Structures are given as C-alpha cells and as structure tokens.
Amino acid sequence: MAFVSHSAVVRPARRRHTLRALISLWRSRRALARLDSRALDDIGVTAGQAASEATRPIWDVPHHWRG
Numbered sequence: 001m002a003f004v005s006h007s008a009v010v011r012p013a014r015r016r017h018t019l020r021a022l023i024s025l026w027r028s029r030r031a032l033a034r035l036d037s038r039a040l041d042d043i044g045v046t047a048g049q050a051a052s053e054a055t056r057p058i059w060d061v062p063h064h065w066r067g
Contacts, residue, residue, distance in 0.1 A: 021065070022058055029054045 033054035035043075040050055 022061070025061065026058050029056065 032045075032050050035050060037047060040047060045053075
C-alpha cells in the first residue's frame, strides 16, 4: 500500500473551500451593488459604502480571512 501524505489530501480540499469562499464573496458583492436605496437603508449601509464594497477586487478579502 502506497503512503499518501496528509498534506496531499488536504490541499485540494482547502483549495476548493477557498474557491467557494471567493465565489460567494463575489456573488455577495454583486448582490450588494444591485440593492436599491430602500434595501440599503434596511441593512444600514449607505450608497457610498455599498459602491465601495461592491467594487473591491476579488482578492481584496476581509482581514479575518488572512489568518
């Protein structure tokens, strides 16, 4: 039986998780960009804040993701 290192098994799973998280972030930012002023008021975000967040590049992730 061949030995497979733990890291060889974990890396693809971690990459899939990272990719899913980035896609989710991208979708969230797109949805935020489509909200009207009434919806933005409901969530307590100004139009400027929403525009700023929605136009951030995909690699600009929240600080707590950078671990």
